[in-house]
Amino acid sequence: MKLLDLFGILTIVDEVNIMNIVVKKDKRMLGIGSYLLEFIINYTKEHSYNSITLEVNENNIPAISLYKKYNFKQVGLRKKYYNNKDNAILMTLEI
Numbered sequence: 001m002k003l004l005d006l007f008g009i010l011t012i013v014d015e016v017n018i019m020n021i022v023v024k025k026d027k028r029m030l031g032i033g034s035y036l037l038e039f040i041i042n043y044t045k046e047h048s049y050n051s052i053t054l055e056v057n058e059n060n061i062p063a064i065s066l067y068k069k070y071n072f073k074q075v076g077l078r079k080k081y082y083n084n085k086d087n088a089i090l091m092t093l094e095i
């Protein structure tokens with residue numbers, strides 16, 4: 001397994017795509033999600049990628065809070081993306 005697989009990211013041309021970030025339930029709100037995201041941001045800079053993209057359920061307040069903390073901006077919306085019900089917000093951080 002590559003290091004990248006451990007962090008749930010895919011690289012596509014000049015872009016890093018976050019597939020998932022998960023922190024164990026009883027360890028949340030301790031800064032671990034921030035640590036993981038900072039790792040990905042630093043990886044992106046060090047390897048000269050231009051942006052980081054992801055999609056997140058519009059009802060996922062913890063995840064959206066995490067991404068906003070690092071200045072990710074909403075760039076799109078996929079309607080009824082999750083279970084044909086919840087919308088997905090597309091977010092990007094330009095590096």
Ligand SMILES: CC(C)(COP(=O)(O)OP(=O)(O)OC[C@H]1O[C@@H](n2cnc3c(N)ncnc32)[C@H](O)[C@@H]1OP(=O)(O)O)[C@@H](O)C(=O)NCCC(=O)NCCS
Nearest residue numbers: 021022023028029030031032033034055056062063065066
């Ligand atoms: C999203 C997730 C990874 C955040 O991990 P975490 O370790 O709790 O995050 P942190 O402790 O670093 O918090 C990051 C910021 O988000 C905010 N945040 C975290 N949980 C929150 C909550 N339940 N409600 C509101 N804000 C929240 C924190 O306040 C923090 O901001 P601050 O540093 O200004 O206080 C975690 O909640 C998780 O694993 N969720 C389930 C999986 C998931 O939905 N992943 C995202 C898929 S796109």
